[in-house]
Amino acid sequence: MKAPVPFGQFYPGDSPVHRLEPRAKMGLVAAFMAMLFTVDGFAGLAAATAVAAVAVAVSSVPPRLVLRGIRAVSIILVFTLLAHGLRWNPATVTLLRVGPVALDAQGVVTGLFFVVRIVLLVVGTSLLTLTTSPVRLADGLERLMRPLEVLRFPAGEVAMMLTVALRFIPTTAEEAEKIVVAQVARGARFDTGGLLKRARAYVPVLVPLFVSLFRRADELATAMEARCYRGGAGRTRFTESRMTRADRAALLVGAAVMILVGVVL
Amino acid sequence: MSLTLAGVRHTYAAGTAFATDALAGVDLSFEPGELVLVLGATGSGKSTLLRVAAGLLTPLSGSVEIDGRSVDGPLAVVEPGVGFVFQSPEMQLFAETVEADVRFGPLNQGLTEDEAHHRATRALEAVGLGAEEFGSRSPFTLSGGEARRAAIAGVLAMDPGYLLLDEPTAGLDVEGREAVREIVARSRRRAGVVVVTHDAEEFLGSADRVILLCAGRVTFDGPADELVQSPERFAEAGLKAPEMLLAQMLARDAGLKLARLSLDPAEAALLIARAREGAR
Numbered sequence: 022m023k024a025p026v027p028f029g030q031f032y033p034g035d036s037p038v039h040r041l042e043p044r045a046k047m048g049l050v051a052a053f054m055a056m057l058f059t060v061d062g063f064a065g066l067a068a069a070t071a072v073a074a075v076a077v078a079v080s081s082v083p084p085r086l087v088l089r090g091i092r093a094v095s096i097i098l099v100f101t102l103l104a105h106g107l108r109w110n111p112a113t114v115t116l117l118r119v120g121p122v123a124l125d126a127q128g129v130v131t132g133l134f135f136v137v138r139i140v141l142l143v144v145g146t147s148l149l150t151l152t153t154s155p156v157r158l159a160d161g162l163e164r165l166m167r168p169l170e171v172l173r174f175p176a177g178e179v180a181m182m183l184t185v186a187l188r189f190i191p192t193t194a195e196e197a198e199k200i201v202v203a204q205v206a207r208g209a210r211f212d213t214g215g216l217l218k219r220a221r222a223y224v225p226v227l228v229p230l231f232v233s234l235f236r237r238a239d240e241l242a243t244a245m246e247a248r249c250y251r252g253g254a255g256r257t258r259f260t261e262s263r264m265t266r267a268d269r270a271a272l273l274v275g276a277a278v279m280i281l282v283g284v285v286l
Numbered sequence: 287m288s289l290t291l292a293g294v295r296h297t298y299a300a301g302t303a304f305a306t307d308a309l310a311g312v313d314l315s316f317e318p319g320e321l322v323l324v325l326g327a328t329g330s331g332k333s334t335l336l337r338v339a340a341g342l343l344t345p346l347s348g349s350v351e352i353d354g355r356s357v358d359g360p361l362a363v364v365e366p367g368v369g370f371v372f373q374s375p376e377m378q379l380f381a382e383t384v385e386a387d388v389r390f391g392p393l394n395q396g397l398t399e400d401e402a403h404h405r406a407t408r409a410l411e412a413v414g415l416g417a418e419e420f421g422s423r424s425p426f427t428l429s430g431g432e433a434r435r436a437a438i439a440g441v442l443a444m445d446p447g448y449l450l451l452d453e454p455t456a457g458l459d460v461e462g463r464e465a466v467r468e469i470v471a472r473s474r475r476r477a478g479v480v481v482v483t484h485d486a487e488e489f490l491g492s493a494d495r496v497i498l499l500c501a502g503r504v505t506f507d508g509p510a511d512e513l514v515q516s517p518e519r520f521a522e523a524g525l526k527a528p529e530m531l532l533a534q535m536l537a538r539d540a541g542l543k544l545a546r547l548s549l550d551p552a553e554a555a556l557l558i559a560r561a562r563e564g565a566r
Contacts, residue, residue, distance in 0.1 A: 200378060206372070
């Protein structure tokens with residue numbers, strides 16, 4: 022009934038991927054994305070798949086957890102494949118034809134290319150959140166945004182919002198699950214009827230969930246103010262995340278190799 | 287006629303790094319009309335036991351039978367139903383009015399609007415919230431104790447044959463706790479009642495039977511008085527014995543030969559006085 026690790030949630034571990042400094046990890050994921058968007062053939066995608074497979078293997082995160090995110094984008098994947106593969110009344114030879122609608126072989130191949138690209142994007146970003154605790158992730162983002170403070174960008178506040186939001190994802194999911202079970206115990210059904218009926222069935226879950234979230238947000242804000250939180254200005258961190266020589270080397274070498282592969286293949 | 291759990295084992299997130307054993311082979315049976323108290327420390331498997339008994343959680347192994355029938359899925363909508371009052375049940379309130387919220391369960395059981403309204407009115411009266419005064423109010427304007435009672439009414443309105451309550455008095459003030467205790471006492475006339483708590487003081491005096499859970503196993507299952515006479519069992523299950531029993535245990539340790547132990551302060555005082563007379 023309860024998912025042990027929801028999609029994207031941190032999976033604790035002590036692998037080299039876990040230990041990598043969050044900014045280095047975010048840089049590598051950005052380079053991985055750049056590679057995915059610059060390759061223009063299946064050879065490039067194969068190289069990207071190999072990079073992703075090695076990263077997952079080194080991270081010790083069970084592959085099924087990394088792949089769980091694909092379920093969330095499954096509709097997009099099917100749409101992408103069909104959008105490229107389906108043709109209306111084509112003149113050329115096709116893979117399959119039902120009346121005026123035909124499945125084009127070249128279109129399917131192109132569709133597959135984009136599907137693999139999306140899958141690898143999901144794998145890359147999932148691995149980032151699965152191997153980086155929310156606090157370290159927010160810390161990394163804050164450090165990345167810090168230069169923008171000269172432009173009066175509230176980096177500290179944004180980082181605090183991110184930290185709090187990320188911290189409450191599992192709590193909110195747990196609360197939602199409790200309310201769902203409580204309503205099921207009162208005979209509610211969420212798996213029957215059409216789309217509208219199913220959407221309506223969630224009203225008894227969403228109303229108490231939002232009431233609880235607003236109450237929690239109010240209490241948290243008061244508690245933070247009671248502990249003298251006055252915004253991000255001048256705040257320091259008890260543990261500052263620092264890039265080591267190994268982090269820098271991993272970022273530079275990894276990003277260079279991935280961008281090079283992206284340009285060549 | 288009983289709600290029976292046989293060989294129930296359950297592990298959360300089995301096969302992952304997060305695996306947590308909750309129940310390690312539990313055989314239990316609950317009869318209509320009895321008030322059973324399930325006591326256990328935090329993490330002993332109490333809440334999991336209730337979820338399995340209500341058909342809201344499918345155990346990894348073992349079975350749940352209601353009146354000899356094996357049922358898959360929530361037991362709220364079968365006959366006789368199993369009602370479940372969750373810990374902090376007020377979080378399930380969602381409708382515009384208290385009456386509409388209490389009607390939610392009966393309507394899900396397939397009752398007509400009129401029947402559901404009748405059930406809701408009766409359930410609200412049963413928990414001491416007059417339907418006229420409270421029925422048209424928003425559930426979000428109720429006090430903590432009133433909201434708890436309204437949520438319990440939402441379950442009672444389904445007319446369950448078995449009523450399961452998870453820490454029903456947690457977080458309530460003295461008045462609220464007393465109100466919930468009265469609801470439980472009244473409910474046992476119509477249903478088999480199972481109350482799960484880690485606070486032995488609350489229901490021990492009124493329970494017919496007590497079950498002690500420790501690390502997912504039943505370490506005691508017997509009449510409440512049998513447990514009262516051997517209070518060391520509380521500590522074995524990671525629980526604190528009621529203050530009244532602790533005081534009498536201290537008297538025993540001091541050399542007084544008490545004929546028996548009692549939860550009733552007047553009887554306990556009498557037993558201590560007699561023991562002191564006997565010692566002279």
